[in-house]
Amino acid sequence: MRYAVLVTGPAGAGKSTFCASIMTHLHASRRTGHLVNLDPAAAPDSFEYSPSIDIKDLISVQDVMNELGYGPNGGLVYCFEYLLQNMDWLEEEIGEYEDDYLIIDCPGQIELYTHHPFLPTLVKNLQRLGMRTSAVYLLESQFMEDKYKFFSGVLSAMSAMVNLEVPWINVMSKMDLVLPNPEDPAAGGRNGLRTRRNIARE
Numbered sequence: 637m638r639y640a641v642l643v644t645g646p647a648g649a650g651k652s653t654f655c656a657s658i659m660t661h662l663h664a665s666r667r668t669g670h671l672v673n674l675d676p677a678a679a680p681d682s683f684e685y686s687p688s689i690d691i692k693d694l695i696s697v698q699d700v701m702n703e704l705g706y707g708p709n710g711g712l713v714y715c716f717e718y719l720l721q722n723m724d725w726l727e728e729e730i731g732e733y734e735d736d737y738l739i740i741d742c743p744g745q746i747e748l749y750t751h752h753p754f755l756p757t758l759v760k761n762l763q764r765l766g767m768r769t770s771a772v773y774l775l776e777s778q779f780m781e782d783k784y785k786f787f788s789g790v791l792s793a794m795s796a797m798v799n800l801e802v803p804w805i806n807v808m809s810k811m812d813l814v815l816p817n818p819e820d821p822a823a824g825g826r827n828g829l830r831t832r833r834n835i836a837r838e
């Protein structure tokens with residue numbers, strides 16, 4: 637059985653960091669995991685584990701910008717449409733792996749999750765190849781310090797979940813950056829967590 641985990645979320649939410657942690661966990665538990673990079677604009681030094689499959693071997697934003705004169709956003713959309721037209725490339729690359737976990741580092745453009753056909757088409761192709769596919773959506777936990785940001789983040793996560801229709805886990809990233817709530821007398825513990833009362837008998 638083959639498994640795919642789409643690691644999704646807005647730009648800078650911590651997707652690549654999360655992918656590296658999952659890869660370390662898979663290696664530690666003696667399972668075979670492969671990193672797949674689907675971000676055509678990713679810098680080569682942004683990966684702790686080098687990707688086994690990399691969209692940049694097919695097409696990169698830099699090539700599109702240089703050769704077709706597109707800007708960075710138009711270049712990205714062009715790359716995804718190019719991949720959609722060349723799904724056989726991805727199938728060939730994936731074909732080599734059996735009984736493995738593919739950890740798919742997705743790009744951070746939020747419109748890809750809400751109204752572009754790229755990810756839903758990718759999911760259908762993975763399922764057609766017999767891969768059990770699920771998704772993780774990362775949201776920066778600092779968003780919960782501001783109700784408007786939090787509401788907007790939660791709605792974008794729900795919109796992406798409804799769009800992709802696969803088993804889904806929302807993950808709040810960067811918990812170490814959450815500030816304690818100054819109005820909460822019990823706050824003051826690390827990461828905004830409530831301090832634990834010492835209930836041990838003297």
Ligand SMILES: Nc1nc2c(ncn2[C@@H]2O[C@H](COP(=O)(O)OP(=O)(O)OP(=O)(O)O)[C@@H](O)[C@H]2O)c(=O)[nH]1
Binds near residue numbers: 648
């Ligand atoms: N403090 C803190 N920083 C983190 C954590 N996770 C990621 N970061 C930092 O956040 C920044 C962005 O992390 P990435 O993993 O590159 O995020 P990404 O979602 O892959 O970014 P894009 O690919 O550009 O969309 C980096 O500087 C990371 O070091 C975390 O748990 N805590």
